[in-house]
Amino acid sequence: MHEERELRVEVSDADIHLAKADWLAARDGGFPEIVVADAFEVYRRLISAQAQQLADEFRRLRS
Incomplete structure (x- = not known):
């Protein structure tokens, strides 16, 4: 029997800023x-x- 493991990706503030810049560049x-x-x-x-x-980290710290 194998265990299912949760896939976890850490999203940084830099990731958010780059995605926003990409969106704004495409928009403007x-x-x-569609792009x-x-x-x-x-x-x-x-x-x-x-x-x-x-939220997950907050809950983890409160446990």
């Missing part, structure tokens, strides 16, 4: 709408992942 650079939407989705997902990461 006249890129096609802008994809860049925003990456940015949004990184923010969400970092928020979950912070």
Whole structure:
């Protein structure tokens, strides 16, 4: 029997800043709408992942 292990990716503030810069560059650079939407989705997902990461750490410290 094998155990399932949780995949964990650490998202840094630098990751968030770079994703935001990429999204804004796409938005302001006249890129096609799908490219802008994809860049925003990456940015949004990184923010969400970092928020979950912070919440997990908060819960871990309170246990």
